[in-house]
Amino acid sequence: MNRHPRRTVAALSFCLALVPVALAGSVRAAPAQPPAEPVVMQLEDAISLLVEVEEDRTGFSPTAFPHWNEGRDPADGCTTENEVLRTEAVDEPAVSGSCALSGGRWVSYYDNQSTTQLSSLAVDHVVPLADAWASGASAWTAERREAYANDQDSPYTLAAVTRRTVQEKAGRDISGWQPAETGPLCRYAGDWVGTKLRWGLSTDKAELEALKMFADNMCETTVVRHLPGPAQ
Numbered sequence: 001m002n003r004h005p006r007r008t009v010a011a012l013s014f015c016l017a018l019v020p021v022a023l024a025g026s027v028r029a030a031p032a033q034p035p036a037e038p039v040v041m042q043l044e045d046a047i048s049l050l051v052e053v054e055e056d057r058t059g060f061s062p063t064a065f066p067h068w069n070e071g072r073d074p075a076d077g078c079t080t081e082n083e084v085l086r087t088e089a090v091d092e093p094a095v096s097g098s099c100a101l102s103g104g105r106w107v108s109y110y111d112n113q114s115t116t117q118l119s120s121l122a123v124d125h126v127v128p129l130a131d132a133w134a135s136g137a138s139a140w141t142a143e144r145r146e147a148y149a150n151d152q153d154s155p156y157t158l159a160a161v162t163r164r165t166v167q168e169k170a171g172r173d174i175s176g177w178q179p180a181e182t183g184p185l186c187r188y189a190g191d192w193v194g195t196k197l198r199w200g201l202s203t204d205k206a207e208l209e210a211l212k213m214f215a216d217n218m219c220e221t222t223v224v225r226h227l228p229g230p231a232q
Helices: 005-026 043-047 080-088 129-134 142-149 163-169 182-199 205-216
Strands: 039-042 094-096 100-102 106-108 113-115 121-125 158-162 223-226
Touching (some): 043 205, 080 100, 080 158, 121 163, 129 142, 158 163
Antiparallel strands (some): 094 100, 106 113, 121 158
């Protein structure tokens, strides 16, 4: 006969209380999802996925797209701008202090110019911030606009190119400015369409007509690698 029934019940309750803890400790975290694979298609097919909408740049300000932020690796002390410059360097620059760059060499694909002068370079948004605003980003949250302006998860959103070409471009879309030579032009058209698809941005009539003309002529064989973008 058990002379201490209350003690027995208490002991059993204590043991049962431990069971969920033990089970919880044995549950493994779900494995991380692998990086998204790019969707590869011909330029003509990629263009067919774009949505034509009349665009309006009213209310645009570069400050609506916070950049440059602390970059992909906050521990390296570099902004997104300097991280892109380091990534796209043909010859790696030296890095000192709070991510001060020196030396190095780059080739600007907009104009096929090689340079070792950091002052002659700029990190460009292939689809300019003003065009992104008019193409749907005006309705985004500030956090999503910041993610777009600092997007290093796709190699097509940002480009280290000569400052001169960025000044010539002056925020215009692809119907108003594009690289002069066929090779860079076709790469630019592919990057443009890939970025628009990645971020769910629309196109206007003039932009769409220019893209179709490139796809039907000099850029007929251009391939677009579309990387799915962050969730809305």
